[in-house]
Amino acid sequence: MTDVLAGILPESVLATHWFMILSSFVAINTVMYVALAVAKILPKLYPRDWLPRTYTRAETRSIYPDTPEGEQARREATRPRHERTD
Known part of the structure; x- marks a missing residue:
């Protein structure tokens, strides 16, 4: 991912602490939405x-x-x- 962003953002921005926190948040958020989507597809259990x-x-x-x-x-x-x- 950093190779793709390297052409858009300078490397000094990619190495900052806030950018790593932001990318971690986006990754966790994506995993949670995938888990919720899979849970909605499965039948309800009683x-x-x-x-x-x-x-x-x-x-x-x-x-x-x-x-x-x-x-x-x-x-x-x-x-x-x-x-x-x-």
Whole structure:
């Protein structure tokens, strides 16, 4: 990079302390923006989906009756957000 800037800026400016601090800031800023862009591309993770579910009730408190249709509706309502089709 200094070879490219050597034609634009004099070497006395490139060797100064403030220019090294400025170039370090620009480098760190670039790395942070790349990391944020990669994080936005990746799908959202739900750590709660990896943990076992230990909270089950002894009896049903659902508005759906204990029928096959009610069981299907209950399963749909308790699926994780990223797996729902609605």
